[in-house]
Amino acid sequence: GQQLNQSPQSMFIQEGEDVSMNCTSSSIFNTWLWYKQDPGEGPVLLIALYKAGELTSNGRLTAQFGITRKDSFLNISASIPSDVGIYFCAGGDNNAGNMLTFGGGTRLMVKP
Amino acid sequence: DGGITQSPKYLFRKEGQNVTLSCEQNLNHDAMYWYRQDPGQGLRLIYYSQIVNDFQKGDIAEGYSVSREKKESFPLTVTSAQKNPTAFYLCASSIDSNSYEQYFGPGTRLTVT
Numbered sequence A: 001g002q003q004l005n006q007s008p009q010s011m012f013i014q015e016g017e018d019v020s021m022n023c024t025s026s027s028i029f030n031t032w033l034w035y036k037q038d039p040g041e042g043p044v045l046l047i048a049l050y051k052a053g054e055l056t057s058n059g060r061l062t063a064q065f066g067i068t069r070k071d072s073f074l075n076i077s078a079s080i081p082s083d084v085g086i087y088f089c090a091g092g093d094n095n096a097g098n099m100l101t102f103g104g105g106t107r108l109m110v111k112p
Numbered sequence B: 001d002g003g004i005t006q007s008p009k010y011l012f013r014k015e016g017q018n019v020t021l022s023c024e025q026n027l028n029h030d031a032m033y034w035y036r037q038d039p040g041q042g043l044r045l046i047y048y049s050q051i052v053n054d055f056q057k058g059d060i061a062e063g064y065s066v067s068r069e070k071k072e073s074f075p076l077t078v079t080s081a082q083k084n085p086t087a088f089y090l091c092a093s094s095i096d097s098n099s100y101e102q103y104f105g106p107g108t109r110l111t112v113t
Helices: none
Strands: A004-007 A010-014 A019-025 A031-037 A044-049 A055-058 A061-065 A071-076 A085-093 A099-102 A106-111 B004-007 B010-013 B019-025 B031-037 B043-051 B054-057 B064-066 B076-078 B087-094 B108-112
Touching: A004 A085, A010 A019, A019 A085, A019 A106, A031 A061, A031 A071, A044 A055, A044 A061, A044 A071, A071 A085, A099 B043, B004 B087, B010 B019, B019 B031, B019 B087, B019 B108, B043 B064, B076 B087
Parallel strands: A010 A106, B010 B108
Antiparallel strands: A004 A019, A019 A071, A031 A044, A031 A085, A055 A061, A061 A071, A085 A099, A085 A106, B004 B019, B019 B076, B031 B043, B031 B087, B043 B054, B064 B076, B087 B108
16 A cells, blocks of 8 residues: 655654654655644644645644655644644545545654 | 544453444534554554445454444444454544545544453
């Protein structure tokens, strides 16, 4: 099946720093989504991207749909302690019945 | 409040027993999904249902079964045939099968000993 490589696997940053993470694939996706998962909870949808090159913001979060349609990036500005969690990217492919393929996640830790 | 509920939050079973995990949604969504998450890993699709009375196998369906008798409900049974059932199970729903935006429940952590 399709594979999504998400990097970095983990990050330990100081409060107030900006964060960047990305997701890459060998296959093209029609949609990219970014989720955040708190420990022991279900993932929460942060941003959905539908068009190559699209740049979308949600508060301090900004995500981009790569021009090649094989990658996506998530940036968090001015991190705060509640940003701690695991961030997952997911690619949607209408050739696969609109199913989502998930990356392995980026674990973010923020030092106050 | 609209949302997805999963119960129980924690479930313990002895090896060899079947166990059913509940998933209910009041979002009026047509499509529902079950995922499995293992420590430090992403989500893998077990089963999905695009409409009532219909469901399809996902990537790791072996040892699992589902039913979709009502739009609101999509229970997952972990059978004794599942070789490594201990995991975190997540249920999700989307408006319909054309939508990529899936919304997740809080999950059920199943431990089998």
